Amino acid sequence: MKKLLLLCFVFILSGNFYAQQTAAEKKAEKAKNEKAAKAKKESQEKAAKAKSDVKDKTAKAESEAKEAKKKVTKAKSDIKAKEQATKAKSDVKGKTAKAESEAKEAKKKVTEAKSDVKAKEKEQKVAKAKAAAVNEKAIQTKKKAEKIQKETTITKAKRTAVKVKETTEKAPTVPDRITGEYNGKKVYTGPRGGKYYINSNGNKTYIQE
Numbered sequence: 001m002k003k004l005l006l007l008c009f010v011f012i013l014s015g016n017f018y019a020q021q022t023a024a025e026k027k028a029e030k031a032k033n034e035k036a037a038k039a040k041k042e043s044q045e046k047a048a049k050a051k052s053d054v055k056d057k058t059a060k061a062e063s064e065a066k067e068a069k070k071k072v073t074k075a076k077s078d079i080k081a082k083e084q085a086t087k088a089k090s091d092v093k094g095k096t097a098k099a100e101s102e103a104k105e106a107k108k109k110v111t112e113a114k115s116d117v118k119a120k121e122k123e124q125k126v127a128k129a130k131a132a133a134v135n136e137k138a139i140q141t142k143k144k145a146e147k148i149q150k151e152t153t154i155t156k157a158k159r160t161a162v163k164v165k166e167t168t169e170k171a172p173t174v175p176d177r178i179t180g181e182y183n184g185k186k187v188y189t190g191p192r193g194g195k196y197y198i199n200s201n202g203n204k205t206y207i208q209e
Helices: 002-159
Strands: 163-170 177-182 185-189 195-198 203-208
Touching: 177 195
Parallel strands: none
Antiparallel strands: 163 203, 177 185, 185 195, 195 203
């Protein structure tokens, strides 16, 4: 009996030992996996940071290269400008000498021109006097023409004077359309186009143009 109890006790202890060993192994496996995941994450972060650093350095290098290119271009431009300035200075000397020679020639021409101007002024005075005489004649002619035109207009007006014709026709009960005024009186237009006004007798007086 004692042996049986001892055997059972040994069996129970053995089961507990294996159970504890399995739990420890699982815990160790979990810690190992967590460590591996953490290491992987850190590795990825380092790789991303390294990639970003490379990109920044590349951009900086490109910017510096562009700046260096600008400086080279500016230096070339400055050299070219200096060469052009030297050439321009030489050209200025030649142009100055040429300008002085042309100025002397121009001065000579001015003197000749002044002489010509005096002669032309004299001719212009004569021409001006002639023009004034012609202008005066034109004014007189215009006045005569205006006088003739005025007389012609008056004659035409007399010919086209308005004629009136008195009638014994009474004014209509319903007034015709008013189309104007004659000697302070309203002028009506009848249905057949005749124009008339109502005289002091209350009759129609037709207007004939």
